[in-house]
Amino acid sequence: MSKDTKNPWGKPGNDDRHYGPRGGQGGGGNRQEPPDLDEMLRRAQENFREVMPGNLGGGAAIGLFLLAVVALWLASGFYIVNPGEHAVVQRFGAWSRTQTTEGLGYRLPTPIEKISKVDVNAIRRMNIGFIEHASRGGASQKQEIPEESLMLTSDRNIVDLYLVIQWNIKSAEDYLFEIEDQENTVKKVAESAIREVAGQTDMFPIITKGRETVADKTKAIIQQNLDEYHSGVNITQVLIEKAEVHPEVQGAFQDVQSAKQDAEDTQNRANQHRNDILPKARGLAIQTVQEAEAYKEAQVAKSRGDADRFNAVYEAYLNGKDVTKERIFIETMEKVLGNAQKIIVDSENAQGVVPYLPLDQLKPAAGNNQSAGTVTGQQQGVRP
Template structure:
């Protein structure tokens, strides 16, 4: 009768070499399984169920190979690039959308990157808004507090928007891109703030500060060949630190007073300067007119004198008498005069002339 005992023994639990010992000669406890015998039995059952085991193994191998080869199929959506590496080295980049194929790992590796997606980096705060709470944010003071050029402290929240401009550089040149962008952005904004006074940062000069910081960020990232493009830098909030707020308020008040005085001075200047210019033009015109009149008068006097002189040369006595008469006419024209009859004076009698009374009566 065939022994059906799976352990290969006689069933009586004897310790002879045929049943109670393993082929290695080491003793085993009673009823312990013989592994070699189990493997032989399993192999026999497999041969009975699959008589053509060679074909089955080939079929399984082909299925596994087909699945492995199929794993190399990938898809590129709009706005995405596929970067293929062969044994770690850049092989090619697919920039057109659609299906593509690369040898599966470990021969080739496919990395899909979105070059159109705008990614956001926050400095000085973290956006913790949820569906119900919009706009909630958590401050990160070790990032937001910065020193200005006039030794003030500003609390600044910055948002940086960036995207991938070169897929190969993005994958191969920088290990941790987001951490690198964050460090570059912090360094750039601190550099610009350190060169700028507080007042422009928190008022109308905020956009200029952001533009300067963006230019520095892009230059540094280009030097690293990071494959990253900084699309926009926004200063969402810039406030004075509470410790320097009183001093800043005094400065703001002084600036406002200065602007007020400057505006008043400008208004006064706009009023007085046109008047002064008008008066200057008027006086200049008067001077020009006086100059012209004097020149004309001088020319006329010279001409008249020349004519008189020419007449004098022709008739000296007549000219002398005419000049005498004209001169006396000018002298006596507005003078007070007393006329004496020549006939009375020629008789040898000196007439009595009460000059004082005459003057007083004429004055009345």
């Protein structure tokens, strides 16, 4: 770096003409040049001669003159601090103290001490990516600065950003003595911060619902860097006024958004179909399980009933085998012959008669599955 080159980040270069009272370069526009002492004394002497009576001795006149000059010189040390201001006092060029309360203050007269007043409550505004021009109608017009507004995102897209930085001063002595060209320093730090955040973020969140998050991250990085420089600057707010896709990638961006919308619609329809089918499937599964449980219980109950009935018959058989056999035979025949067509032959009244059964006529009509049965006694006659 050459001798005449100034560091834009606020660190002093090698130019000895601009070193501040803390070893860094002085900053700000609140510098007070010491008055010409010889000129002040000459004017005071002329004024004193005009008002002094002519019969006063030369020695006494000079003494009174010097006394008046000293009094005026001491009185010049009074100053007033207005609301919202801090007064920084320098003694022989070095920082001495800072008065943060408003009202009357005193410092040793020039050239021993001098003061610099800084408005610490004023909110300063800085634009990044654009400049504003006042129009006749009162509304401002924005002119883009491409080298500031164009940002590269993490997904390698280009966005156009307008950033507004609002800040005030939290330490008057740091603001005056630690950095040079304070506004330019704040702007460079802000540009670096927003490019860092944009480079770590995809394009879509920046231009949609993620603006506030991007602004908050940018504010935190700006404040951290400025604190490291002891700049005395406090960032109050970071606003993203504009975040748009660069025209060169607008077409591709629209295609991507259309594809995302189609995918979202398809997913919504699939979810709707799933929500419609799943309850029905769950209900059918529950119904099937319940029917199976009911069938199981019915079969178990039936099997237990059959087993109990068999055990009861078996016990009865053991107690009376002949009776039980007869009863079982009768019950079985009752089941067999209950629905059959029967012919009853009385063996007592049919002695000497050969039984004749017209089987062809006794057959049931076609399609009737009932069987014909006969009960015969002894081989004697047929009841007419």
